[in-house]
């Protein structure tokens with residue numbers, strides 16, 4: 001019997017660092033050939049033909065800085081090392097400013113069937129503020145080229161909540177995105193990650209972030225606006241036109257399906273244990289050259305951590321938490337165990353139980369952190 005799994009491949013290279021980003025990525029593009037070589041070694045070393053791979057995701061960093069031949073090589077290595085489903089979803093993150101029509105056509109030929117395009121905004125002021133390498137015109141051109149290349153499963157990434165964001169600016173971005181008829185949208189609220197240049201500026205008082213209440217209003221506005229265009233908020237930051245075009249890869253994370261993470265800084269998850277690779281391209285290459293797996297750490301989740309993780313991940317989703325599954329897995333009745341929290345959440349119109357599921361309303365999702373904290377206090 002095959003185990004269903006996903007594969008994430010981290011491509012830690014970017015042309016330039018964006019001001020808000022804390023993902024592990026470097027601008028040393030000359031390391032790409034050695035890195036790909038090491039990635040192939042890691043995939044082969046962890047090969048298991050019993051594992052059926054349903055989704056493959058190239059994330060970063062900027063995977064679209066890779067030559068298509070290298071992407072093809074990685075896909076061939078995965079194919080030879082695992083049982084890849086015939087219906088596998090293969091996503092590649094693409095940054096406008098790094099690709100043209102020919103590149104996208106080649107990607108399609110080697111088996112990429114879903115694109116996640118890092119648009120972030122169609123407004124040049126916003127793009128400049130974020131220190132993105134592309135312009136609004138390039139963003140539009142990239143979406144047009146993706147369609148011309150034959151991609152019919154396209155997701156656009158957008159960011160909102162910049163210090164000078166207004167409702168009008170954000171709705172303009174959303175309207176432009178919707179007018180391009182993507183099948184999927186990811187709308188992320190700008191967060192201040194410690195150690196990033198943006199965070200430093202805020203700490204020095206050079207930039208004032210938006211008030212939490214304004215961010216909350218924008219969050220709710222996003223959901224309401226997109227629902228008018230039949231986009232369903234199936235996860236807190238993700239919107240799709242129907243179940244078919246939900247991201248299968250990200251949905252697997254929220255379903256706690258096991259996944260392999262290959263590459264520097266990549267995380268893997270197997271049933272109830274997690275491991276993560278070193279966040280250093282050089283160390284990663286050195287380890288693979290010496291035949292060592294580049295693992296920096298591992299942890300096995302306790303029953304309590306697993307419980308909380310499931311609540312946290314499932315409450316992000318429209319489908320919510322499956323109460324029967326929860327009870328079977330943890331041998332506790334969810335409704336009895338968390339009676340007081342449920343009374344507050346449901347009483348405050350922030351959540352509901354329907355059939356076997358507990359899910360949050362839009363108001364509840366806007367207060368997700370507080371709700372999860374309440375569960376954490378009770379469980380841990």
Ligand code: SF4
Nearest residue numbers: 014017018021060061
């Ligand atoms: S392109 Fe993406 S990964 Fe690279 S620095 Fe910008 S936000 Fe980070």
